[in-house]
Amino acid sequence: DKPLSIISGPCQMESREHAMMIAGTLKEITEKLGIGFVFKASFDKANRTSIKGARGIGLANALPVFEEIKKEFGVPVLTDVHSPEQCAEVASVVDILQIPAFLCRQTDLVVAAAETGKVVNVKKGQFLAPWDMKNVVEKVTESGNPNVMTTERGVSFGYNALVSDMRALPELASIGAPVIFDATHSVQQPASKGASTGGQREYVPVLARAAVAVGVAGVFMETHDDPDNAPSDGPNAVYLSDMEALLKNLKAFDELSKQL
Amino acid sequence: DKPLSIISGPCQMESREHAMMIAGTLKEITEKLGIGFVFKASFDKANRTSIKGARGIGLANALPVFEEIKKEFGVPVLTDVHSPEQCAEVASVVDILQIPAFLCRQTDLVVAAAETGKVVNVKKGQFLAPWDMKNVVEKVTESGNPNVMTTERGVSFGYNALVSDMRALPELASIGAPVIFDATHSVQQPASKGASTGGQREYVPVLARAAVAVGVAGVFMETHDDPDNAPSDGPNAVYLSDMEALLKNLKAFDELSKQL
Amino acid sequence: DKPLSIISGPCQMESREHAMMIAGTLKEITEKLGIGFVFKASFDKANRTSIKGARGIGLANALPVFEEIKKEFGVPVLTDVHSPEQCAEVASVVDILQIPAFLCRQTDLVVAAAETGKVVNVKKGQFLAPWDMKNVVEKVTESGNPNVMTTERGVSFGYNALVSDMRALPELASIGAPVIFDATHSVQQPASKGASTGGQREYVPVLARAAVAVGVAGVFMETHDDPDNAPSDGPNAVYLSDMEALLKNLKAFDELSKQL
Amino acid sequence: DKPLSIISGPCQMESREHAMMIAGTLKEITEKLGIGFVFKASFDKANRTSIKGARGIGLANALPVFEEIKKEFGVPVLTDVHSPEQCAEVASVVDILQIPAFLCRQTDLVVAAAETGKVVNVKKGQFLAPWDMKNVVEKVTESGNPNVMTTERGVSFGYNALVSDMRALPELASIGAPVIFDATHSVQQPASKGASTGGQREYVPVLARAAVAVGVAGVFMETHDDPDNAPSDGPNAVYLSDMEALLKNLKAFDELSKQL
16 A cells, blocks of 8 residues: 555657656656656557557667666656567666557567566556456466556447446456556547547546545556647647646545545 | 535335334434435336346335435435336425436436426436436426436446446536436446346445545445345445445545545 | 248338338338238337437327228237336237337336237347346246247447347347347437437348348338438438348348258 | 358367368368368467467477468468568468457558568457458558458457457448458457356357358358367367358358349
8 A cells, every 4th residue: 555656758758858858847746746656658659550650769769768767867667568579678778568458468578578577567458357467467477577567548348439447446456466547548539530549638637536546556647748749649648737736636535545 | 516415225115114224324324424315215126137026115105204214314315216107296205306227218207207396316327328418417407397416327338247437427517417426236237147136245335436536416325234135236235334434435535526 | 930020110100191101112012022021110209319309199199090001901010118008008909019128127018018918029128138138028928928029129339339249139039039130220329419319221231131141030120211301210210212122132031041 | 252261270270180180171161162261270379368378389380281281282371470570481381461359450560461462361459440440451551462351350348258240341341351250259258267268159150140141251260170178269169070061051141142
C-alpha cells in the first residue's frame, strides 16, 4: 500500500527538447505533490493503425535522451519494446520494459524482457480476461525475474470500442504483482477515425479517479503540451497544463483509498 | 451535489417483520452516518429466470408494510412496478416508482408511472447505451413529471455477464436527472446458475466505491441478514452486518468527490 | 425437418389496404415457391425509442384485418403481445402470439400467452444467452402449452449494436422447440439515430442465408413496398419487390441444408 | 467466384511422418471432391497461453518437410510468421505467409512478409472491426505486394469468448482481397481452461457452413487424427476421419452460393 505513482510522458518521444520539457514539468509537479513519477515515452510506434502513421525517432536516438532524463531529474524511465532483440539494448538504459497489449502473449518477447532483470510491465491485451494475466505474469517469473507489473487498459466491447472493468483491478492484484491503470488507452476509440484512433480525453480523469478509489499502485497517463498536434494518441492525452490539478485530485483519492 | 443517499433493503419483501427489521437497522446506520436512506423492497419478482422462482408476497400484502415503514422510520420507500395498472395503487403509498431494466423501453409503463406524479427511477436496460436513456427520461418529462432519476446497473458483455462502465455515470448525469449506481445488479451473473442468477458479492464494495468516486447522487444496494437463504439475488446481496462499514467508507469517498 | 417457412409482413399494420396488399403479394410468392407463410404485423409498437414514435392502429382496428387476411388468403397470422390482458383477445383471431425480446422474461405475459393454447413464439432477449431460453420455454410448457417456438434476433455487442451468433441456432434447437431466425431485427442498430433505430438492410440476405444454411424452421423478415417511408424499422425492412428473389435463394439453401 | 479452397493441416507440425500423413490424406480427399487445398502447419506456437505449452519443432526442422509436401503432393503450403527476421527464410519454401491475429497490427512484420513477394494472409485481430482491416491490407499493398488475403477468426465477446459475425465476410470482401473463414479459431474459448485454451469442435461445421453460404474464397480448418492428444488447439480440431464428409457438405453449399 505504497502511495500512488504515475507513469507519464508524451506518447512518442518527439525530440530531446520536448521530452526534457515534459519530464521536467512532471518532475516538478509530482515532487510538490509527493507522488512517485516514472517518465514514459515510446521510441517507435510499431502498430500504427495506418502504414502512414508517424513511427517515432527510433531507439538509437531515444536512448541518450532517456539517459539524460534519468540523470537530470533523478527519475526512472519506461519504454515499450516490440521484439526480443531490442530488450538488452533498451535495458542498458531504461528501468522498466513495457510489453504492449497486442504483444502480451508473445512468449519470446516477454521472456527476453524478463531476462534483462529489469522491471517488466505487461499491458493486458484488449482480448484477455484479467485472470488470463496469471499465465502472462508466470512467463516473467518462471524466467527468473520477480519484478513484474500488470496494466489494465480496457477490454474489447463491440467494434471500435473498449470498456474499463473496475473488477479487473482487484482480479489483477490477486495475481500478486503491482497493478497500473492506464487511463489514456482505456479511453481510446480504436481505429474509430478510419486511418487513426480516436479518444475521449474527457473520461481520463473519470476513469483514473475510479481506479484510484478502487486501489492501484499507479496510474499511466500520457500528456502533451499540444495534444491536437501530437503525432499519436493526441485525442486521449491530457493537457500538460491540466496535470497538476488532476494529480492533486488523484492523490486525495489514493490517500483515502489506502487508509481504509 | 447533495450528500450521498442509498436505496437499500431486501430484494424481496419477505414478511412484515423482516422488512421492519432491515428498515430499522438501515435507518439507524444511515442516521448515524448522515447518509440519506430510501427503503427498497419488491412485492413481486416478475421476471425470474425460472417459472419456479419465488415471486414475492404481492402488492396487497406489501403496501401496508411500506406504509408502516414510512410512519415508523420516517423514510421514503421505493418499489418496482411491472404494469401500467399497478402504478396508481403503488403510488398511493410508495414515494419512488422504479421501472425495471428489462422494461425501461415500455412506453405505457413509463408514462403510467410518470402520471402518478411520484418520483420515477428508471433503470437503464442491460441492452442500452447511457445516451439512449435521454429518450427514456423524456418519456417521463414529456408526460408532465420532472421528477425522474436514472440508474446504471451494468451492460451486457458477452453471454451471462455484465460489465459496469464508469463513463456511463457522467453520460447519464448530462441528461439532467440524478444518477444512481446499482451496485447489486451490476455484479449479477445473469442466469449463470442454470435456473437462477449468480452474483459476485465481493465486487459490490469495489464498484460502489468507484461509482461514488466518479460522482453519483446515490447508490442502490440490496442487503440481507442471511443472503445465502434469501429467495432472490442472495449471491449479490451485502450482509446486513457489513453495511455500516461499507457505508462509512462510501461516505468518505462521496465527501471527497463532492468537495473537489 | 419440414421445408422452410417465413414469417413476414410490414413492421406495423398501417391500414387494411396496405396489410392486404402485402399479405396478398407474399401469399402469391410463397405459394409459387412452395414456402410456408405466416403473415405478421404489429398493432402497437409498445417500446419505441422515443415517446414521439408512431405506435400503430391499435388492437381493435387490427383484429378484423387479421381475420380478413386469414379468410382471404388462407394463411396463419402472427402478432406480438405486450400485456397479459391482451392475450385472450388477440388469441380469438391470431394463430401465433409473439413475445417481444425485451419482454421474454416477464413471467405473467409468457404464461398468459401460453394459457390461450395458441402457438407462442418467444423472441430471445438481446441480453440472453441461447441456453437461457430453456427456462423461458419451460414457462410456456409448464403452463400446459407445448406449442412454443423461439426466435434468435441478435445479442448485445457493445453500445448501439447487435451481433448474430450462428451457434445460437443449434443451441436453441437443442431445447426442443422450432427455431426462427429474425433477419430483420438482427440487423438493427438500436437507437443509433438518436431518437430512432437504424438498420443495415444490406445484411438481411447475408444473415438469412447463413441461418438457413445452418438450419432453421423459419425466417422472420419484415418487408415494405416503401421502406424509406415506413413508420418503424424501415432501415432494415426488405423491399417487397426484392422478396421473391431472396426467398427463392433461401429456399435453395434450405433444401440443401435439410437433405444433408 | 472460384470454387472453394481449404487451408488445412495440423495446428503444429509434430513430425515429418505426421505432417506427410495428414497432407496426403487431405490431398486425396480434396482431389476427389474438386476442392482447392493449401497445407497448413505451424513450426512454432509463439503465443501459447502458458509458458509451459509446447512450442513446436522449429523453423529449421519444418522447412524441409514443407518442401517435401510441396514436391510429393503438388500443393501450396502455408505457415505463420512471428518476426520480420523469419520472413525471407520462410518464403524460400513456403507459398503463403500468414500473419497471426494478435500480430496483425505490427507494421514491421506485415511489411517484411509483404516484401517477400509471396502471398500474405493476414488474420483479423480479435480486437478489430472488419473495416479496420482496410488499413492492414494497405500495409501489404503499399509495400508493393498485391497478393494479400484476409481471414476472419472471431471477435472478442466478453471474457474468454469469441463470436463470429457473418457480416464481417462481405465487409472484408469489400476491401478487395480474397476472404478466408477460419472455422477452427472462431470456436476457440480463449484461456478458458486456465492454462490452455478450450474449444467447441461441434460448431466448426456449423460456422463453416454459414460462412460458405454467405460466400468466401476458402475455409481454414485444422484437423488431427487424434485431437484429444494434439499438442495445441485439439479441442477445436476436426477429426481427420470426419473431413471428407464435412468438405463434401461445404462444397455443395459453395456451389449453391456461387451460382446464385
